[in-house]
Amino acid sequence: MLEVNNLSIGFASGECLVEGLSFQVEAGGVLALLGPSGSGKSTVLDWITGTLAPGIQSSGSLHLYGRDLTDVPTERRGLGLVLQDGSLFPHMSIAENLAFGARQRLSAAAVDELLERADLGGMADRDPATISGGQRARVSLLRTLVSEPAAVLLDEPFSKLDAELRDQIRAFTWTETEAVPRVLVTHDAQDIPAHAQRIQLGDSAC
Amino acid sequence: MGRALRALVWSVLALAFGLPLALGLVGTGIAAAGAFPGSPMPGWSQALSDPRLLAAVVATLWTGLGATALALALALAALVLGWGRGWFRAVAGWLPPMLAVPHAALAVGLVFVLAPSGWLMRMVLEGPRPPSGWTVPDAYGLSLLVGLALKEFPFLLFTAMALCPRLNPDHWIKQGRVLGYSASRCWTRLVLPRLLSQLRLPIAVVLAYNLSVVDMALLLGPGQPPTLAALVLEWFNQAGGRAKAGAGAWLLLVVMALGFAAFAIAGLGLGALARGRRVSGIRRGWHLWHWPARVALAGALGLTALALISLPIWSLAQRWRFPDAWPSAWTLRFWVNRWDQLGELLSHTLILGVASTALAVLAAVVWLELERLRRVPRIDGLWYVPLLLPQVCVLLGWQSASLWVGWDGRAATVIWGHWVYSLPYVILMLAGAWRALDPSYDQQARVLGHGYAARLLRVRVPLMARPLLSAAAVAMAVSVAQYLPTLLLSGGRIPTLTTELVTSFGGVDRRMIGALASLQLMLPLVCFAAALVLPRIWFRNRQHA
Known part of the structure; x- marks a missing residue:
């Protein structure tokens, strides 16, 4: 279970972004953070990953399956993060992107198997710049999954996809990540699975 | 108008910029073949049979490759260990003035600090005599290697930092860290591979310089034999040595090709x-590399600072006996007594610098404007050519050609030489800002009824005041530091602070050398300070520029 308690985020100038935010997400559950641009949705994900920009102050606690992660360095939190552009490393092939995410060396067969699973067979040696947005989104998710994350954070992962592709990628995403807690940032209500919890940011007393 | 203007611009560019480079290379080749009077036999056999050649080639490759690798390692280590940290921002703020430091001044400062009787030993030793066991310069080229690395690492760091906003390291580091990698590993595995592929040209410029440098090699390099570039100059200065020097210069090109291949x-x-x-x-x-890298970085920055501070101190020292850490008596005597000579050198340096800088900035503005108007294409790679060719290779032929047409020893020829070497820096520095200027300002001025000249002089140039002044400061620094173009194209008749410093080093009192090096250092620093302060004064109530 991913647990955030009493999270407050603000700028050094005193301006407040998020105040007193608490939530719990069980394994297999989805929490959707909704809100207009600038309401702090992505900043909450940055806080969970431990990558808040310098000059932003925060308080609160973060637990993952009972382990306190609040002051744990980003690289030891064991989380997965999927961004809207996929953020595939441009100097690596698709296979190298996957291998970079893996916890141990991936054999060529393992890479092929992973790619087949995502309908991306034969693309191992492709340059990320030459594949479509939907394919990029799937590779990005696969790269996150091979890192064996204990929770997955999704920052508007479907927003750059066209309508038809969105449904496919949504289904792929929710199926592939169903074993772990998931936090989704979106401004599109259609991205949110029916069973998800919802938190609206930007209209708090902050 | 378009076609005629384009033809005119290309002709001027070819004649003023391309011709001396091409003519220089060809002239050096002709000299090597022994076609000039006073060459008893083709230079190639003379050069190849010189017993010092092989050792000079080895020294050239060792110092050039070693210095480039060390400078690159220091720059990348600074970036990886310092990115986002307070100390790094402070160092980054000092980079532009560090770029302006003339090579010769730094070399002299390093001798003042690192020699057995230098400042460092004076600070740590208490014995009556300087320690023995090493000398600066040394026979192995270590002093030259360290000096070149210290001079070039700020340039590589500055260039790398200029590329970083486009590469967005923070984004990739965040991705890598979430996947479980440390920030340092994210740098080495995610950011540096892409950064290095974009740094290839600046690294090539540094490598070319390090393999072909003359002034620093004369001040810090091994003596018997010197590096190949310095040996070529030595051959050139011998009676009837022009052909041998020409062949040596072409051999240097081969050695540089070998160096590039090895790198x-x-x-x-x-x-x-x-x-x-x-x-x-x-x-x-x-x-494991973090702590050694931190120590090396601190050492590099500390050594550079000490070297530069030592210059004015020596120029003001009346008595400074070993092992005193500071002079026991101070005096302005060397400045006052030698002011006639210093003033003349300063005025020569200023005249050459101001003229070549003004011409380089003017040419750069014309070129970038024509590029903006789509009258000429973008040819960024071309501007690197003079920076990649060894100066000695170009200038021996250029000097021969000048001699042949009777232009040698004239100030205009020397200004032309300085212009060819400062123009690339001005264009490369200015291009980014000029191309990024919001076209809507020009559009607004046009709609308001202003003609081309008014839009250029009253809108674009004032908006570009800061980058223009920075580029001018760089051009001035490049001009002040020119040794070989000044020496060869003036035929030794227009001495500057740099030529005098290199020529008289070792044979003149340390105080005089300190004064010369201090002046040489001060000129570009004053220009950088002016480039920083003037726009603030001119545009103190405005947001832009």
């Missing part, structure tokens, strides 16, 4: 090794 092969090997590691899945491990 490229090493780079490819390291790249393959890094590719294997980045798909290994291994996250944990020791960062």
